[in-house]
Structure formats: C-alpha cells, structure tokens
Amino acid sequence: MFAPVLQALLNGLVSGTILAVPAIGFTAMFALLRYGNFAVGALATVGAYGGYVANVFWGWPALASLAAAFAVAGFAGLAMDRLALKPLKPSGALVVAIASLAAGLVLENIIRWFFANELRAFDLPILRDFRFGDLRMGPQQLQNFGLALAIMGAIWLFLSFTRLGRAMRAVADNPDLAMLKGIEPERVAIIATVVGSGLVGVGGMLLGLDTSIDPLTGNRVLLSVFAAAVLGGLGSAPGAVLGAVLIGVAEELTVLFAAPAYRSAIGFLVILIVLTIRPAGLFGERN
Numbered sequence: 082m083f084a085p086v087l088q089a090l091l092n093g094l095v096s097g098t099i100l101a102v103p104a105i106g107f108t109a110m111f112a113l114l115r116y117g118n119f120a121v122g123a124l125a126t127v128g129a130y131g132g133y134v135a136n137v138f139w140g141w142p143a144l145a146s147l148a149a150a151f152a153v154a155g156f157a158g159l160a161m162d163r164l165a166l167k168p169l170k171p172s173g174a175l176v177v178a179i180a181s182l183a184a185g186l187v188l189e190n191i192i193r194w195f196f197a198n199e200l201r202a203f204d205l206p207i208l209r210d211f212r213f214g215d216l217r218m219g220p221q222q223l224q225n226f227g228l229a230l231a232i233m234g235a236i237w238l239f240l241s242f243t244r245l246g247r248a249m250r251a252v253a254d255n256p257d258l259a260m261l262k263g264i265e266p267e268r269v270a271i272i273a274t275v276v277g278s279g280l281v282g283v284g285g286m287l288l289g290l291d292t293s294i295d296p297l298t299g300n301r302v303l304l305s306v307f308a309a310a311v312l313g314g315l316g317s318a319p320g321a322v323l324g325a326v327l328i329g330v331a332e333e334l335t336v337l338f339a340a341p342a343y344r345s346a347i348g349f350l351v352i353l354i355v356l357t358i359r360p361a362g363l364f365g366e367r368n
Contacts, residue, residue: 084215089333095222097309097329098229100302103284104309104321105236110277112253112316113270116174120161120185121281121306125299126192128154128282129289137204143290146203147228147283154282155275157188162274185300193296200293221291229287232280233322240318249273253316281306304348305332312355314362323363327351 107121131153132146141149165184169177208220240246249269251259256266284306285299309328313320328351332344355362 085337086334088216089337090330091216091218093330093333094326095218095226095329096333097326098233099225099284099287100305100309100329101322101325102229102232102287103281103299103302104306104313104325105233105318106277106280106284107306108310108313108316108318108321109249109273109280111310113249113266113273113277114162116166116170116177116181117307117315118158118162118166118181118277119178119303119307120158120181120188121278122299122301122303123185123188123192124154124158124278124281125285125288125302125306126294126296127157127188127285127299128279129285129294129298130192130196131282132286133201133203133289133294137201140204143203143205143224144228147286150282150286151279154285155279158278158281159271159274161188189296189300196296198296200295202293203290205290219291225287225290232283236280236318245269245272301345304345305329308348308351310362311352312362314364317362317364320362320364 103121103125107118110118128150132143132150135141135146135149136143161181161184166177166180169180205221210217210219211223240250248259248264249272251262251264252266252269259266259269281299285294288302289298305328306325309324310321311324312327313322313324328347331347331351335344335347
C-alpha cells in the first residue's frame with residue numbers, strides 16, 4: 082500500500098538532489114550579480130550537449146564529460162554576460178533579467194541549428210535496476226545521485242575553505258566592504274558567472290544522462306530551478322539545496338494523484354505560496 086509513496090519519495094529525493102546542482106548555480110549568480118539569470122534553462126541545455134559531444138563523438142566516459150559540460154556552459158554563460166547583459170546593467174536588474182530570457186532563446190536556437198530537434202542519448206551501458214524490497218532504482222539514477230552529492234560537497238569545501246570562495250561570500254554579503262578589504266568585485270563576478278553557469282551545465286547533463294536530451298531539456302526544468310531558489314531563499318546555497326529536494330519530492334508525489342503534465346504546476350504553486358507567506362524564502366535572501 083505504501084510502496085508507491087515510498088518509491089515516489091525515493092525518486093523525489095534523487096531528482097531533487099540533481100535539481101539542486103543547477104539551482105545552486107542560479108542562486109550563486111543571483112547573489113553576486115544581483116539579477117536573476119533566466120537563461121539558466123538554455124545554459125543547462127548547452128552543458129548537456131557539451132557533455133554529449135564529449136561522450137558520444139569523442140568517446141569520453143560520463144565523468145570526464147561532466148567536465149566538458151561545465152567548461153562549455155561556463156564559457157557560454159560568460160560570453161552571454163559580457164556581450165549581452167553587462168551593457169544593460171545600468172538600466173536595472175529587471176531589464177537584465179528580461180534580456181537574459183532573450184539571450185537564452187538565442188542559445189537554444191543555436192543548439193537547434195547544429196543538432197536539430199530529435200532526442201539524443203548518451204553512450205552508456207544498459208544495466209538492470211537495483212531492487213530494495215518493493216523499491217527500485219536505476220544504476221544511472223544512483224550514479225547521478227552520488228555525483229550530485231559529490232559536486233555539492235565540493236562546492237561547500239570551495240566556499241568554506243578557499244580564499245576565492247571566501248571572497249565570493251564577502252562580495253555577496255557586502256561588495257563595498259569587500260572592496261575595502263582589497264577584493265575586486267568585478268573579478269569575483271566573472272568567476273561567479275563561469276562557476277554558476279558551469280554548475281547549471283553540469284546539472285543539465287545530469288538530467289539528460291538518465292533519459293535523453295533535446296534543445297528544450299533545460300527549459301523544462303527552468304521553473305523548478307527558479308522555484309527551488311525562491312523556496313530556499315534567493316542567494317542562499319543551502320536554501321537552494323533544501324528547496325530543490327522539496328520541489329523534487331513534491332513533483333514526484335504529484336504524479337501519484339494527478340497526470341504527469343500537472344507536475345510543472347508545482348513550481349508555480351511553490352512560488353505563489355512562498356512569495357505570499359515568506360518572500361525571503363526559508364533561509365532568507367542571502368547567507
């Protein structure tokens with residue numbers, strides 16, 4: 082009787098943990114750049130295709146292909162920020178956020194130009210699912226779950242124990258005070274753009290490893306990524322992780338009681354509730 086619910090909770094935990102990777106990238110860019118980069122859906126797609134080329138055309142294993150996904154998405158995010166978004170920053174955060182949507186459409190159509198619209202799968206071995214009583218988990222799901230946890234652990238170590246990570250936190254908290262301490266906010270912003278975009282790209286590849294990818298891969302999770310960041314508190318990395326897990330579990334539980342098409346409505350519902358009850362999110366605006 083409870084097996085479907087437990088299976089949904091397990092699937093939600095896995096999908097939420099994977100969703101946390103691009104959510105951290107989005108919230109990191111928001112914390113340091115002070116605007117919402119809604120091109121993250123397109124950047125996730127760019128990263129997924131970067132990893133796909135490395136895996137299928139160059140023969141790289143999945144783990145090494147994640148590095149390609151990070152590099153390609155990081156470069157695309159930096160180029161987009163420097164060429165399209167930075168000139169608009171004096172006009173305000175709303176203008177830049179709207180411009181990021183347009184830039185995302187450009188990136189999406191560039192992908193469509195080179196790879197067309199058909200579904201593409203990574204070159205991975207086909208393995209049997211693991212069974213734990215009435216529960217099951219695919220080997221790729223388990224691997225993606227472990228990779229997402231490892232990436233989040235690496236992010237925490239980077240932010241907590243490296244000089245650059247502490248500089249990024251200082252600029253996120255108070256850029257003026259950081260400048261007085263000799264930190265260059267512009268340099269940190271560039272690094273944050275590359276790292277944040279790269280994480281979004283890695284998240285896009287992780288999402289595609291278990292299924293397939295197409296030019297709309299990232300846009301399908303754009304709302305969920307944004308909802309996770311809003312729920313946790315825009316600018317808070319721990320909040321993004323918690324928000325992503327809660328969104329993932331909620332979406333999987335929704336499938337038990339409604340058609341799968343309605344799972345995307347969870348993102349809208351979460352944003353509406355959070356903005357109404359606690360606009361700052363569970364962890365406040367920034368840590």
